[in-house]
Amino acid sequence: MMPAAETKIRFIDRLEQAVRRRGTPALVGIDPHLDLLPPNILPAEGPQRRLLPRQRLAVAVREFCAGVLDVIGSMVPIVKFQMAFFEQLGPEGMSALAELVGHARRYGLLVILDGKRGDIGSTAVAYAEGMLGPAPVSSWGGDAVTVSPYLGEDSLQPFIETAVARQGGVFVLVKTSNPGSGLFQDLIAEGMPLYRHVAAWVEQQAVRTKGRCGYGDVGGVVGATFHEQLAELRQVMPHTWFLVPGYGTQGGTARDVAPAFDPTGLGAIVNNSRGILFAYRRREFERFGPTRWQEAIEAATREMIDQLRTDTPAGRLTSR
Numbered sequence: 001m002m003p004a005a006e007t008k009i010r011f012i013d014r015l016e017q018a019v020r021r022r023g024t025p026a027l028v029g030i031d032p033h034l035d036l037l038p039p040n041i042l043p044a045e046g047p048q049r050r051l052l053p054r055q056r057l058a059v060a061v062r063e064f065c066a067g068v069l070d071v072i073g074s075m076v077p078i079v080k081f082q083m084a085f086f087e088q089l090g091p092e093g094m095s096a097l098a099e100l101v102g103h104a105r106r107y108g109l110l111v112i113l114d115g116k117r118g119d120i121g122s123t124a125v126a127y128a129e130g131m132l133g134p135a136p137v138s139s140w141g142g143d144a145v146t147v148s149p150y151l152g153e154d155s156l157q158p159f160i161e162t163a164v165a166r167q168g169g170v171f172v173l174v175k176t177s178n179p180g181s182g183l184f185q186d187l188i189a190e191g192m193p194l195y196r197h198v199a200a201w202v203e204q205q206a207v208r209t210k211g212r213c214g215y216g217d218v219g220g221v222v223g224a225t226f227h228e229q230l231a232e233l234r235q236v237m238p239h240t241w242f243l244v245p246g247y248g249t250q251g252g253t254a255r256d257v258a259p260a261f262d263p264t265g266l267g268a269i270v271n272n273s274r275g276i277l278f279a280y281r282r283r284e285f286e287r288f289g290p291t292r293w294q295e296a297i298e299a300a301t302r303e304m305i306d307q308l309r310t311d312t313p314a315g316r317l318t319s320r
């Protein structure tokens with residue numbers, strides 16, 4: 001008997017469906033800052049924590065992140081693991097990351113691996129193999145990755161080819177949220193800021209990898225902290241889904257990110273890492289105290305979902 005044909009749904013269509021299903025574009029960033037972990041997860045204080053054995057730190061990170069996923073697993077469509085926080089813990093950290101990706105999947109969450117890779121093409125192939133889905137070598141099994149465009153087209157194509165072949169996605173840095181992003185990204189070349197050149201290339205790739213929802217598997221990272229550029233880029237990148245970091249701790253608000261969406265409320269996912277994971281440290285949620293950090297996470301996630309619903313076109317996702 002012939003095996004049943006496997007249904008392959010592109011990353012971007014899976015993302016669009018997940019956002020609709022959960023009714024929100026909120027994305028929780030899994031950034032386990034050692035210094036900010038609650039005291040019942042890691043008792044030592046401040047810099048002393050870094051003197052603890054790596055194994056102990058990795059156990060704490062794993063326990064904390066699993067606890068985060070248990071709270072937000074059914075509230076949002078997607079999470080983003082910041083790989084740096086796991087890589088800093090060496091092999092123990094990487095093994096925690098692998099387990100946590102599996103944990104996220106059990107909640108039906110899509111997973112972005114935020115590693116901001118960028119290297120010559122032959123090395124990019126190895127990065128892409130490792131980060132995106134099943135491979136003959138060890139694989140992290142992410143649904144999408146972040147990449148830097150600085151090395152040019154041949155450094156990006158391996159990610160795009162691997163992603164498309166494996167129903168994955170690629171988010172290219174276009175205009176980043178950090179205060180210093182203008183130093184290179186805003187430089188004028190041929191009459192246009194550099195980020196607009198990157199935007200034009202990313203939009204072409206989005207068109208080339210377009211799914212049924214009208215957006216492409218190739219997306220762009222655009223910071224919430226530069227809302228004028230966000231609005232400008234939405235206009236010139238109509239097929240590009242945006243990953244928008246900089247919400248919350250970096251100062252971006254729901255009003256700032258509103259221009260990232262199309263009129264139906266699609267086209268962007270908005271990341272919040274510290275503002276959610278360490279909500280127990282925020283004045284608004286101090287009533288929970290350090291031990292009830294999971295309740296603080298739930299309240300902060302609910303707050304973000306509500307703010308996006310009220311102040312952005314994402315409110316239309318639930319009124320269908």
Ligand SMILES: O=c1ccn([C@@H]2O[C@H](COP(=O)(O)O)[C@@H](O)[C@H]2O)c(=O)[nH]1
Nearest residue numbers: 082176177223245246249250272273274
């Ligand atoms: O332009 C960029 C690109 C990536 N990031 C990443 O997003 C999170 C933001 O964390 P917060 O705690 O919500 O500030 C973090 O992983 C960054 O590496 C970004 O901030 N800006």
